[in-house]
Amino acid sequence: MGKKKVILDCDPGIDDAFAILLAAQHLDVLGVTTIGGNSPLENVTRNALKVLEVAGVADDVGVYPGHSCPMVAPLVTAPSVHGADGLGGACVPPPTHVAQDKHGVDFIVDTVMGTDDVTLIATGPLTNIAAAINREPRIVDRVREICIMGGSVTLGNWTPVAEFNIYVDPEAAARVFRSGAHIKMCGLNLTRQCGFTPETVARFRSIGTQAADFAARITDFGVASSVSRHQPPRAYMHDACAVAWEIDQTLIAAAPMHIDVELSGTYTRGMTVCDYRHLCGTQPVVDIERTAQMGPQGEAPNAEAALDLDYGRFLDLVCTTLANYQ
Numbered sequence: 200m201g202k203k204k205v206i207l208d209c210d211p212g213i214d215d216a217f218a219i220l221l222a223a224q225h226l227d228v229l230g231v232t233t234i235g236g237n238s239p240l241e242n243v244t245r246n247a248l249k250v251l252e253v254a255g256v257a258d259d260v261g262v263y264p265g266h267s268c269p270m271v272a273p274l275v276t277a278p279s280v281h282g283a284d285g286l287g288g289a290c291v292p293p294p295t296h297v298a299q300d301k302h303g304v305d306f307i308v309d310t311v312m313g314t315d316d317v318t319l320i321a322t323g324p325l326t327n328i329a330a331a332i333n334r335e336p337r338i339v340d341r342v343r344e345i346c347i348m349g350g351s352v353t354l355g356n357w358t359p360v361a362e363f364n365i366y367v368d369p370e371a372a373a374r375v376f377r378s379g380a381h382i383k384m385c386g387l388n389l390t391r392q393c394g395f396t397p398e399t400v401a402r403f404r405s406i407g408t409q410a411a412d413f414a415a416r417i418t419d420f421g422v423a424s425s426v427s428r429h430q431p432p433r434a435y436m437h438d439a440c441a442v443a444w445e446i447d448q449t450l451i452a453a454a455p456m457h458i459d460v461e462l463s464g465t466y467t468r469g470m471t472v473c474d475y476r477h478l479c480g481t482q483p484v485v486d487i488e489r490t491a492q493m494g495p496q497g498e499a500p501n502a503e504a505a506l507d508l509d510y511g512r513f514l515d516l517v518c519t520t521l522a523n524y525q
Contacts, residue, residue, distance in 0.1 A: 265303025
């Protein structure tokens with residue numbers, strides 16, 4: 200069986216860098232599209248090229264810049280988490296490769312319409328994905344699935360209830376969740392189970408490859424920048440979890456639920472409203488028949504929400520991947 204065909208839509212970003220390194224080795228990455236998010240579009244596009252060069256695949260994987268800002272709101276970035284350049288100031292030489300001239304949304308539409316069984320992995324704001332659906336609604340039936348790092352079944356991070364990627368462009372997120380595509384949501388409730396620590400940094404440094412050294416440096420920044428937010432300090436590799444889910448489905452336990460995005464709440468704009476009432480009083484096993492019969496109490500599930508991560512195996516996957524790069 201060949202590798203799973205994916206387009207990675209991202210905003211690198213420290214955790215996006217891990218997502219790219221995992222995807223480049225284990226998946227058939229048809230292209231990387233970039234979106235303004237963790238850092239402005241120019242930065243994240245440059246960072247995508249840098250990471251692909253670290254991985255040694257920049258000759259084979261094109262980078263296609265997408266939208267620079269959300270659908271209706273000004274861009275919000277996260278320099279306090281990812282540094283001014285988006286990669287924690289890691290001393291990586293400027294990329295020798297350049298981005299493609301084709302717009303990221305055009306690349307998504309043309310690739311999905313011309314290639315069977317493509318999975319979209321979105322680890323930034325969902326502006327590009329929503330714009331692609333708006334431009335060519337038929338891609339909803341063409342894609343295998345859309346795996347999103349974003350949202351949360353429980354708490355937010357950018358606001359008490361909103362996760363950053365969804366908060367940046369909730370209109371786009373609502374369009375995607377309501378599209379009818381098969382959605383997999385890898386939210387904060389899952390990715391908060393994936394915190395890298397100074398011990399993780401030491402493990403990366405012991406591997407000895409260029410990719411592992413790069414991973415250690417950006418993780419070190421992520422841990423240091425988290426001191427004021429997390430005790431003990433740790434760098435959460437949110438986006439890598441979504442890619443890992445596509446590499447090995449058994450790493451993550453999930454449950455179907457209806458998910459929508461709040462667009463107008465004074466305190467809740469950008470919240471992913473997850474209906475998991477059918478899970479109350481149960482273990483992670485879901486009564487599908489009961490879910491379908493909820494009637495006016497709730498809509499049928501439109502997504503899978505990630506719930507539990509096998510962190511030990513996930514970290515082993517990351518370390519093995521870093522070791523396999525030269």
